Amino acid sequence: MSNPQVVVHRDGDLLAAAAAARLVTRMVDAQAARGYASVVLTGGRTGTAVLEHLNRNAARDAVDWSKVDLYWGDERFLPSGHAERNETQARAALLDHVPVDPSRVHVMEPSDGKFGDDPEAAAEAYAALLASVARPEDHGDVPAFDVCMLGVGEEGHVASVFPDSPAVHEEERTVVAVRNCPKPPPTRVSLTLASVRSAQEVWLMTTGEAKAAAVAMALDGAGEVRLPAAGATGRRRTLWLLDTAAASAVPALFTPPLS
Numbered sequence: 191m192s193n194p195q196v197v198v199h200r201d202g203d204l205l206a207a208a209a210a211a212r213l214v215t216r217m218v219d220a221q222a223a224r225g226y227a228s229v230v231l232t233g234g235r236t237g238t239a240v241l242e243h244l245n246r247n248a249a250r251d252a253v254d255w256s257k258v259d260l261y262w263g264d265e266r267f268l269p270s271g272h273a274e275r276n277e278t279q280a281r282a283a284l285l286d287h288v289p290v291d292p293s294r295v296h297v298m299e300p301s302d303g304k305f306g307d308d309p310e311a312a313a314e315a316y317a318a319l320l321a322s323v324a325r326p327e328d329h330g331d332v333p334a335f336d337v338c339m340l341g342v343g344e345e346g347h348v349a350s351v352f353p354d355s356p357a358v359h360e361e362e363r364t365v366v367a368v369r370n371c372p373k374p375p376p377t378r379v380s381l382t383l384a385s386v387r388s389a390q391e392v393w394l395m396t397t398g399e400a401k402a403a404a405v406a407m408a409l410d411g412a413g414e415v416r417l418p419a420a421g422a423t424g425r426r427r428t429l430w431l432l433d434t435a436a437a438s439a440v441p442a443l444f445t446p447p448l449s
């Protein structure tokens with residue numbers, strides 16, 4: 191488990207552009223080291239803005255898109271192509287514009303997919319997929335993703351893991367169905383925090399004053415049950431990418447020394 195690092199950018203748009211540039215470099219380095227890169231995408235405004243910026247990034251095609259494994263941290267359990275699905279938004283923002291290998295874009299099943307309106311079956315299938323691609327060196331049933339990107343909710347949720355929810359208490363399964371979610375739509379499929387923690391690097395990316403309290407609590411030692419973002423840590427790196435508004439209450443320990 192890695193100690194959190196905090197990087198603050200002037201505003202949300204610059205944060206998304208900088209995170210996109212950071213992701214290009216991370217993917218290029220992973221591919222140079224072992225031939226492929228694996229990234230967990232997130233829904234939400236910030237996560238989608240990062241993909242939009244990545245699509246416009248001058249270095250976009252330094253990535254060999256045919257050797258990228260893409261996953262989702264969570265998905266809204268809606269029909270395929272629904273505008274509110276994270277997959278739909280990621281395809282519009284980036285995936286439809288780069289030559290990814292469709293067999294390496296691992297979507298969470300929609301509510302009109304092979305399991306019909308059964309989010310538990312969709313969650314089990316995604317868990318089985320993760321177990322099938324995990325390597326011995328990953329030491330478990332979830333791949334050691336190069337990067338797991340996450341947005342953060344006002345009450346501290348990440349993916350679809352909400353405070354004091356069944357998902358945050360899950361200790362066996364790696365992927366769960368989430369019902370009665372406080373953030374619409376109510377039914378989702380989500381990685382658990384333990385699965386997030388399989389990633390080499392976890393990037394928590396959020397903007398705006400409304401997130402400042404949750405960010406501060408997570409960095410100030412809140413427990414993951416009450417503040418799930420506090421439990422989103424990477425094996426090697428945990429990076430909080432914030433704009434100045436979301437960082438406005440960050441404990442002094444995390445702000446750079448005055449030069």
Ligand SMILES: O=C(O)[C@H](O)[C@@H](O)[C@H](O)[C@H](O)COP(=O)(O)O
Pocket residue numbers: 232233234235236237264265266276340341342343347348349350373396
């Ligand atoms: O499916 C989702 O809704 C997301 O995965 C969710 O976890 C999101 O990332 C946060 O709610 C932050 O969303 P914003 O970036 O829009 O604030």
